[in-house]
Amino acid sequence: MELLPYRPHLLLRSGHLQTLMVGVLFGWRPPYAARQISIPLEDNDALIAHEELAPPAIAKGFDDSTPLNILIHGLGGDHSSPYLQRIAYRMAQRGQRVWRVDLRGSGAGLDLAWRPPHAGSSEDLASVVRAACQHYPLAPIRIVGFSLSGNIVLKMLGEAAAGALRQPVDFGRISSALAIAPPVDLHLCAANMERFSRKVYTRFYLRVLDGQVETRRARWPQWNQIARQPSIRTIREFDERYTAPLSGFANAAEYYTRASAKPWLQHIQTPTTLLIDRNDPIVDLQAFDALQLNSDTTRTVHTKLGGHMGYFGRDSQGKLLRWMEHYVEHHLLDCNSSSNHA
Template sequence: MTKPYFSPPWWAKNPHVQTILPVLTKVDRPPLSRQRLELEDGDFIDLDWLSQPKTGAPIVVLVHGLEGSSDSHYARRLLQDLAQQQISAVVHHHRSCSGESNRLARSYHSGDTQDLHACLAMLKQQHPGSALLAVGYSLGGNVLTKYLGERGETALVDRAVVVSAPLHLAACATRLKKGFSKVYQSHLIKQLQQKVRDKLNNPQLAALMPVSSDEVAQLSTFHLFDDKITAPLHGFNGVEDYYHRASGLPFLSQITRPCLVLHAKDDPFMNDEVIPANSQIATAVTYELHNNGGHVGFIDGGTPFRPRYYLEKRIVSFLIHSDKSPC
């Protein structure tokens, strides 16, 4: 098969235009219905359904990125496209990302595959004849990669697409300390800090949190936040242990389900350490590295006021049409 071709228009060659413009030009989101999944540890995650599947029809499972949701620009666009094609889809929200704080001190992280498995197992139980087709974006893409590699032949996903995943977490944390990328880090860290403050204001959870209110503002980088918050809350021995054990890159070689991985060389969240060597890629994995695209961007036309995207065409072609060219 000829590798699908992506080329940005002249006005969207800059990686920050590719990354930021999609946020500023969100499309309308189709109506969604919510389902709550109670977890074994007493917590919950919320699932937002585009539509329930007809008997035997596939379900596309969207796994959002850091602090994303069904309202994220990429989720809106894919849901809109799937609605037009009458394809069932559901958004898997990470804990605390559906608009309501989760019940426990812990939250979610880049290597948390247990919640995803619980979601997929529930979908399989309720819709046993439906193939599960998953797409993971950014952090959600790392989670999906790790899940597929961990589970191998027992993975409950039939086909998958991974978009702009930070497969080498330590390298990505370092990249986000530099240049304009610090703007993205600051934006996301502020959201994470607020969620920590909310839990510190809950008397039942405050005693379980590993930092005090005075310390939260000092956690201004992902490296500091993950060392003081993410690692201790989720059973890791410090930030380096977390980054090593949660990174998806080592799991690429263990994937047995058909999986498309999309990266852009100019992604401002990453550097070359995220790019796998050929020896690290399983035969079931199709790896596409594009020169441009930014972070979860891949604008290929339209206008700055109404961009057109390569991303959704490529996702649907791989998941639904078994890799027929979208072009």
Template sequence: MSTAFELAAASAATHVAPWWLPGGNAQTIWPALRGRGFDGTAPRFERERWATPDGDFIDVDFLATSNARDEANAPLLVLFHGLEGSSRSHYAQAFAHWATQQGWQFALPHFRGCSGELNLAPRAYHSGDFEEVGWILARLRTRVRQPLLAVGVSLGGNALLRWAEETEGSAAAVVRAMAAVSAPIDLAAGGHAIARGFNRQIYNRMFLRSMKPKALAKLAQHPGLFDRERLLAAADLYAFDDVFTAPLHGFKGTDDYWARGSAKPHLARIRIPTLVLNARNDPFVPAASLPQPHEVGRHVSLWQPAQGGHVGFAAGRFPGRRLGLPEAVMGWLQAH
């Protein structure tokens, strides 16, 4: 008889979207706006503010309604959110609910500027921010005696993979296993995809509508940090990254940032059990850019279902619930 994990894993790896939700865009937008990845009361968080080594801060949300038997002895699930995400994101709520049901601890560190308050330093966050990820994980590791498992979603998934690639064998002392969900592991492919056609009109505009005001607030904090007129004229993520993200984080420009920040070229360096889950109809992550089995090491497993969209995976009758994504992903992690 199949275990619950085997059934969940099979459904995630071979996910078929409901007939009423055709195409990658619908499978992305509907779950984000209308999906609910759990039944019952929404998770409640308690926030901690951490001072960073460079004199800035990050905010970390911890699950407040946990049924953890003993917090120091309960496993800890750490979730790294996507571009402009937070603990309010639909996927964050779903994973936090899973942790509540399992009696686990749960932590969601907000990348700088994503917790609702502008950070202090003349920097923000980016897809290859592995040093920040490493600092966060090392600090969280000291809080638990049991295993620490990590999940990164979209941008957070790429950054988490980059951390594991850079640390190689030493990653196992911090994280037992990890997963990247809908991660744009080829940043150039994803960046160009989001700048074309429907994507440009919907997703590109949505991200810039959030990111530009934050960048302008950062300029008010640090006058002369970048060219204001160039930022205002940026019509896509390539142009935004060229004037803001790349130079503020030590890259020569967008091309340098996207090349050095991408996880795909280094997946064979990972030395801890890692799941990389990407739907092949993800509007942000072209199927042609996804890695093949021969491009990853023995520690990396690839799930690439034909359907699911970007952090979508809706299922069931209309209006549909999201697929039990936490159950499938966490089942894989626990088994490894």
């Protein structure tokens, strides 16, 4: 599969337009065809991984060494996020196993975990990796995290290599990782979202998060112990009221400090790529200043005019190309090619 260069769509030549179109151009979605795997977490909660069911003619070619690709959604999403569905479907059609993972308390796992998902939940991801190793002991594992989950992936890889996870994980089983638009410095990202020019994004996320709060209030008494007033106006205020206390942090500031992946990047031993757009209005580019990376394993790929997980581009015929999805699929297939020729 040839990697096409990113060329922004002629009508979407700004980071803001690219990002705003994510909520408009949903695109096609394949039908749901997956088996659900319940993965226990350290605190007796659980989450769900959705293993894509490949067509029988393709699945019969699976063996112990068939790669397993783990895809994890961003803030406010779940396994049904359109980009996740499309990537999983196409990778299964190409003969690879795929897990779409719901972060704790999200998607099909709403009734399995009362605590909220958050950017620092690396222990949860480690549990997913352990489960993957148990299900497929010989399969190469690749992980792709989008936005908030990109931070989780990077943090987990760094902690695993540094021996900082509460339970060790065999990170050597992970053959590659990809983080798309990861908010590696949560302090900066929260401050960025408080700028006037970012209010449209804040309103969008808060509307999604408020809906999830109401769903969780109806299910979990712990959520009803938290006051509804005053009204929440920023992501920081949301994290201060809900994410931090329900996840065991003293406040939003402690949450941002402890959950940010940036200090852990230098420890990563797994081949890892960070895809960063210079015009991302959600993740402040300053977050990537003075990164301390292990140059033997970790690299950054910079793009322009892709926005935050927008990347509405053009193919060689000028037709709409969802380039982020194209890049992820190329990355995973290229990993497969590299392993076959190693």
